[in-house]
Amino acid sequence: MGSQGGFYQSKEFLDLVKSIGEARSKAEEDRIVLGEIDTLKRRISDPDIPKRKMKEYIIRLVYVEMLGHDASFGYIHAVKMTHDDSLLVKRTGYLAVTLFLNEDHDLIILIVNTIQKDLKSDNYLVACAALNAVCKLINEETIPAVLPQVVELLAHPKEAVRKKATMALHRFYQKSPSSVSHLVSNFRKRLCDNDPGVMGATLCPLFELITIDVNSYKDLVMSFVSILKQVTERRLPKAYDYHQMPAPFIQIKLLKILALLGSGDKQASENMYTVVGDIFRKCDSSSNIGNAVLYECICCVSSIYPNPKLLESAADAISRFLKSDSHNLKYMGIDALGRLIKISPEIAEQHQLAVIDCLEDPDDTLKRKTFELLYKMTKSTNVEVIVDRMIDYMISINDNHYKTEIASRCVELAEQFAPSNQWFIQTMNKVFAHAGDLVNTKVAHNLMRLIAEGFGEDDDTADSQLRSSAVESYLHILGEPKLPSVFLQVICWVLGEYGTADGRYSASYITGKLCDVAEAYSDDETVKAYAVTALMKIYAIEIAAGRKVDMLPECQSLMEEFLASHSTDLQQRAYELQAVIGLDAHAVESIMPSDASCEDIEVDKALSFLNGYIEDSIEKGAQPYIPESERSGMLNISNFRNQDHHEASSHGLRFEAYELPKQTLQSRIPPASLASTELVPVSEPMYVRESYQTTIVPSASSDAGSTELKLRLDGVQKKWGRQTHSPATSTSSSTSQKTVNGITQVDGSNTSNSRTRETYDSRKQHVEITPEKQKLAASLFGGSSKSEKKPATGHKIPKPSSHVVEKSHARKSSMEIASEKKASFQQPPDLLDFGEPTVKSAAPSVDPFKELEGLLEPTTQFASAENHGSTAAATKSPDMMGLYTETPAGIYDKDDSDILSGLSNPPVTNMFGGTTSTQVAQSSKGPNLKDALEKDALVRQMGVTPSSPNPNLFKDLFG
């Protein structure tokens, strides 16, 4: 058993593994491992142990560390082993070192020398082992030490070494692109390596380089295409065949690269069409790897400049994936569908039932992928169904990471496509109630702003309706226990602003509710602060309206508590409340105008309203204010402060000399920004946190930077300018970031152990009756399900006039929606639709034809172009020849002539041109008719007759 490898293992190690295997608890395992560590510690430091024994100890040490125990006492011995002459020992040493150490470990310095030596070794295995270590252990600083040797190895006679040297170079590039930037051309050279293994490995770094900068590699398109062609024609050694596929992994990498190169580049893409089409045809879809290649083809097709024929093949492949029983294939199918619908949105409709099946699948991975797809294909017609589904799923899972993600997606979709205010508020309520602590606080602020600003520009009634519905729903929700803090903040704010606005609820009712909130969540300072401010607003509104305010007893006791609170913030708010209540209506109206949350507040930085007071004082004999820069006696102190300020903001060591005090002074405080600079040094630690003041700090310092002193302080000034800038901005955002971090950390800890319950849930869903599913399909794929039945009635039937009326009506209403939306945000382009998204989706009964026409037009053009091409093939072909000969195609020299003749044979291109044109013509007619018939039958089966459209669909459109 297991001894075929020929590696010597002692009985002790065997016993260790066995006893660990038999350990019944983690504690027992730990005890055994600790015992082993003791033994190893004792023995390993023995000066004269035989090498073979030493090797085994190191392996045992690696094993111990793999089990999660500290083995650092033996690192030095592993390092020593790398110095050994015996290959076996050396390799073991390298293995251990690569597993133990990281590139910044202190012991690396002891290895670099050995690596250098070993890279030059005659024995190629030694060089390989060293290269292996290079990848893991060399950092940016040590790259120059080994770079020459690695570059030398790029031309090593052994292909294994060339391969690894290429990868090591790639690793260097990843770690520090600048250190090897002059060597990047080596990757191109290696692409022409005689050994297919080296060529295949080179594709990895090239893929990465091309991802970073596509344009400098456009010249390689033809080389990649010809390599791919050779691979698919089985010109690589048989050893690379895998499950009867010729070198599938290399094909996949090449397709990935072509996808990058062809993206948005028509000319480059045209070169790829033939070979990608070939792969589609040749691929064996019964094996896993065949499907992997197919999937990559779909990705490639959806990335490069679209070609109708290839898109059709891709759609076929996707439908095969989705129809398969294998979950893996379904997953890939859903993913591929998500890519393809960006280009041809209409293919989604054929697969609607498959997609819904995936949505209800017990497999969590598949379900999530499907939600991702739905997210991509959301539009205003199906947003309600999709977001509802997402929220249901969000509630059912415990994985906080994914919950956060799906919550933010719900919010995003709701903000973009919300059909009505009511729905939007309700959706947000659901999201907040179930994932409130996970969503970004920005979302909460957005919601508040939205409620304050309303959707419409000048439709006040709609806005107040929105607000009162929000107030009502919040009052209702407050009855529920344990609401997330962020949500409570929103609730308090809205109740404070609009609680009594529509007159339905009395001030005492709302204040009572707010007091309840503050009491119920007494450990949450922020919520309490929001509640107090809300109370203040309500009282202010009451006072301003001339009504008499009497505080509820519970409110009074709450205020007393807050007045003595440890939180200064709460205290201040409570005192402010007290002060406001004591004022008269006029004063209150001017400090707290009602519904003014959206008004811009202008800050009078110069405090000009105090001018009268100052003049009075001066008349009475007060000293006039002297700007700090003009005060002679205090120079040193203020300068000290300035220094201090700089120190605080730049955390690192400063290497420049301190400049003379006098100069800084003049530059620091230009008399123009008097008021602001005055504030900074005095109360800096407090104000940095508040956003107003932080904005002043950098502006003051940058002002300072732009003054005369340029000549003398050139370098210093630049450095300072930047340093004072960055800390200031970071402090303003740091608090929110911190909380986010805190949350995500919490997320990490309890992510697991939820899957099981959820699978049960989804299984239950799975039993759902089909009609319901159909309905869901109809509402998800809204626009398209309508088009299903249309073609059956015939192309040329004139549309009933009522349709047109309806349509125009729909268009109008949707335009309204669109304009409403525009008020609050910019609508991003809809991925699924061709043109104006809302208009199109609102009139689904007409548009499929437009789409069809749109599709037909380019194809006919294409066909005719192809026809022209075929007549002119003779003139074209020399060009192609030229292209092929120009490419750096020296890759497989012996095959070159073959490819050339095969590729640029005029008859072949001719034939190709001809076939495409006819096939395209067929494709635009044939399958559509057939599809239409099929769909019609399907629709009838479902019991949804064309005359009674899906009620769900139209309710929102017209109602």
Added chain:
Amino acid sequence: MIKAVMVMNTQGKTRLAKFYEYLPVEKQQELIRGVFAVLCSRAENVSNFIDAESIFGPDSRLVYKHFATLYFVFVFDSSENELAVLDLIQVFVETLDRCFKNVCELDVVFNYSKVHTILDEMIFGGQVVETSSSEIMKAVEEISKLEAASNAITLIPKSASGWRSR
């Protein structure tokens, strides 16, 4: 790029763990435990892919395959294709099988360093360098042969061998 390769048995005992970006031992253990917790909650007949972002951070996917008592787990980013990685696991296991003739869990345990050798031939610095099982076998066999030879040489007094290798 491939971020990590793990082999663990159905009881959650790690049999092989290789991370292509350095992580402290505790973090490695935490990740392995996280992966195992997810793996054992997976039902039969579901896909072999898991969204691993909650464990490994953004842009990470996980593909696993269950053979007898072992889970083979590959973690990688969006530059790889899930189905292809599934087959890469297949290549890895096929190679192990060729190497150990009917590979079982114990082979992996006791030939720890050899399994690492095989893996190193396949994946180098996080990139897939070799996907042909027979090529990997050839390389591994050659290594074993040379190692055995060098081992024999080390039995000769040390000075002689030291002189030889220079």
